[in-house]
Amino acid sequence: MPIPYLGGVHPAAHKENTRRKPIVPLDPAPKQVMIPLTMCTDGGADPVVKPGDKVTVGQVIAVPREEGVFVHASVSGRVTEIGPRPHPWGGQWDAIVIENDFQDTPCPDLPAPVDWERMNREEVIQRIREAGITSMGGGAAATHRRIRQAVGRVDTLIVNAAQSEPYITADYRLLLEKGDQVLQGVQMLAKLLRANRAVLAVSGEKLNAVEFLERRLRRRKRAVELITVQNRYPLGMEKQIIRAVTGKEIPPGQEELDVGCAVFNVATVYMMRLALLKGVPLTHRIVTVSGGAVTRPRNLWVPIGTPLRCLLEAAGGVREQPAVILTGGPMNGVVQQTLDAPVVKNTKGLICLTEAEHAPAVxxxxxxxxxxxxxxxxxxxxxxxxxxxxxxxxxxxxxxxxxxxxxxxxxxxxxxxxxxxxxxxxxxxxxxxxxxxxxxx
Ligand code: SF4
Ligand code: SF4
Incomplete structure (x- = not known):
C-alpha cells in the first residue's frame, strides 16, 4: 500500500510514451560537444586543456573551484574552442568545445577501481569528487560535499526514485535495467554515511520496477527497504520525500540533516557506484526525450555536452511545431530558447509540448x-x-x-x-x- 502524501497535485503522467522504451545510446553520436565549465551549483571549474589538445573519454578537462567537481571529456577528439555557449540553465556560460573523432578512445589514466570499504572515508569522498558526481535529479549540488556534511548525522538514507515529474521515465528505466547496481549503490552510500536505515523510495505507479526490485531484494537479501509512495507531484523535493517516508517534518529554517535524514537521487547513486567500483567518471547520463510534439519519444544514454538538437534528431524530430521546449519536466523545468544548449549533468529530460498540452498554462x-x-x-x-x-x-x-x-x-x-x-x-x-x-x- 503506497504511503499517502500531504498536498501536491496529480497532473497527467504522460509516461506511457517512454516507460517501455529501453535506454539506448544516442545514435548518431554528436559531431561536437560543448561541456560547460559550470554544471555544479557548488562552484564552477577552470579548464586544464586548450584549443588544439587531443582528449579521450573520461579525461579531466577542468578542475574545480570552491566546492565544485571535476569535469571530464565525454567524447574523444580535439578541443576546438573554449568560450561562451548557451547554457540550459539560461544565458551564455563558458564551455569547452570538443570535435568528436568518433573513436570513443577511453582515457588511459582513469583511476583503478578501489576497495572502497578499506579506504579512508575522506579518500572515498575525494574519489567521488574527482569522478565529477553531482545531483542528477534536478538540483546540481556536489555529491561529495553533501556526503561529507551528512556522515555520522544521518539515521535514514533515502534514495529517491519516485520521479514525479510528468513525461520523465529516465529513473524508472534505470531501476528496471540496472536494479541490482542501484541496490548495491544504495547499500554503499548507507555504509559511507553510517546510516542505520537505507530506503529506496519508488512511486506506486512504477509497478513493474517495484516487483522487479522486490524479487531482487528477496534473492540477494540486501539491507535496503523498498518503500512505495503515493504518486503525486512534487516527490522529488527533499522535504516531501522525507515526510512521505519517515513522517518527519522539517521545521522552518532547518534542513534534512537536522531530522537525521539525507536524500539522494537514484541516478546520482548509480553513478557514484560506477565511479568507485569501476573508476568511471560522470561523462554520460540518461535523458528522456518526450512530449506530444516529439515523433519517437525515447530514453537516451547521452554524452554530457551534446546539443539538445541532436537528442531531438535522434528521436525523429518533431511532428508538429512545439509550443514550448523544456529541460526537466513541465512542472519545474526550464524553458529553452535554443536547441544549441547542451545536456548537462542534471538534464533528466527534453520535453517538447504541443499547443494543446501547453494551453492550460497560458x-x-x-x-x-x-x-x-x-x-x-x-x-x-x-x-x-x-x-x-x-x-x-x-x-x-x-x-x-x-x-x-x-x-x-x-x-x-x-x-x-x-x-x-x-x-x-x-x-x-x-x-x-x-x-x-x-x-x-
Ligand atoms: S510553489 Fe510554493 S507556494 Fe506554490 S504550491 Fe509549491 S510550495 Fe506551495
Ligand atoms: S482562485 Fe486560485 S488563488 Fe484563489 S483560492 Fe482558488 S486556487 Fe487559490
Whole structure:
C-alpha cells in the first residue's frame, strides 16, 4: 500500500510514451560537444586543456573551484574552442568545445577501481569528487560535499526514485535495467554515511520496477527497504520525500540533516557506484526525450555536452511545431530558447509540448474565487491566495509571517488554480520583496 502524501497535485503522467522504451545510446553520436565549465551549483571549474589538445573519454578537462567537481571529456577528439555557449540553465556560460573523432578512445589514466570499504572515508569522498558526481535529479549540488556534511548525522538514507515529474521515465528505466547496481549503490552510500536505515523510495505507479526490485531484494537479501509512495507531484523535493517516508517534518529554517535524514537521487547513486567500483567518471547520463510534439519519444544514454538538437534528431524530430521546449519536466523545468544548449549533468529530460498540452498554462487570468484549491495543493501548507492578495493590493507588509522561505517552487499552486493566477510567480516575487527588505535593513 503506497504511503499517502500531504498536498501536491496529480497532473497527467504522460509516461506511457517512454516507460517501455529501453535506454539506448544516442545514435548518431554528436559531431561536437560543448561541456560547460559550470554544471555544479557548488562552484564552477577552470579548464586544464586548450584549443588544439587531443582528449579521450573520461579525461579531466577542468578542475574545480570552491566546492565544485571535476569535469571530464565525454567524447574523444580535439578541443576546438573554449568560450561562451548557451547554457540550459539560461544565458551564455563558458564551455569547452570538443570535435568528436568518433573513436570513443577511453582515457588511459582513469583511476583503478578501489576497495572502497578499506579506504579512508575522506579518500572515498575525494574519489567521488574527482569522478565529477553531482545531483542528477534536478538540483546540481556536489555529491561529495553533501556526503561529507551528512556522515555520522544521518539515521535514514533515502534514495529517491519516485520521479514525479510528468513525461520523465529516465529513473524508472534505470531501476528496471540496472536494479541490482542501484541496490548495491544504495547499500554503499548507507555504509559511507553510517546510516542505520537505507530506503529506496519508488512511486506506486512504477509497478513493474517495484516487483522487479522486490524479487531482487528477496534473492540477494540486501539491507535496503523498498518503500512505495503515493504518486503525486512534487516527490522529488527533499522535504516531501522525507515526510512521505519517515513522517518527519522539517521545521522552518532547518534542513534534512537536522531530522537525521539525507536524500539522494537514484541516478546520482548509480553513478557514484560506477565511479568507485569501476573508476568511471560522470561523462554520460540518461535523458528522456518526450512530449506530444516529439515523433519517437525515447530514453537516451547521452554524452554530457551534446546539443539538445541532436537528442531531438535522434528521436525523429518533431511532428508538429512545439509550443514550448523544456529541460526537466513541465512542472519545474526550464524553458529553452535554443536547441544549441547542451545536456548537462542534471538534464533528466527534453520535453517538447504541443499547443494543446501547453494551453492550460497560458489561459487568461481571472479573479480569485477563494476556492482554497491552492492551499490544499501546497505541499508546504502555505497560503498562496494570501500572497496573491498582498501583492495585487500593494500590501507588502502582510508578507512576513507567511513562511514563504519554505516554498519549494514546485508550481502546484499555479497548476491547481481554476482562475489561472500565476501564483508560483507571485510567491517568487514576494520572496524577492522580502529578501530586498531584509537586505536594506
Ligand atoms: S507556494 Fe510554493 S510550495 Fe506551495 S504550491 Fe506554490 S510553489 Fe509549491
Ligand atoms: S486556487 Fe486560485 S482562485 Fe482558488 S483560492 Fe487559490 S488563488 Fe484563489
Amino acid at each position: 489561459q487568461p487570468e481571472t479573479v480569485c474565487v477563494r476556492c482554497g484549491h491552492c492551499v490544499s495543493a501546497c505541499p508546504m501548507n502555505l497560503n498562496p491566495a494570501f500572497v496573491y492578495r498582498a501583492i495585487r493590493m500593494g500590501e507588502g507588509h502582510r508578507l512576513p509571517g507567511l513562511h514563504l522561505e519554505d516554498c519549494l517552487d514546485c508550481g502546484c499552486c499555479t497548476y491547481s488554480c481554476p482562475s489561472h493566477i500565476p501564483l508560483q510567480s507571485l510567491v517568487r516575487q514576494a520572496r524577492t520583496i522580502l529578501a530586498e527588505g531584509e537586505a536594506s535593513q
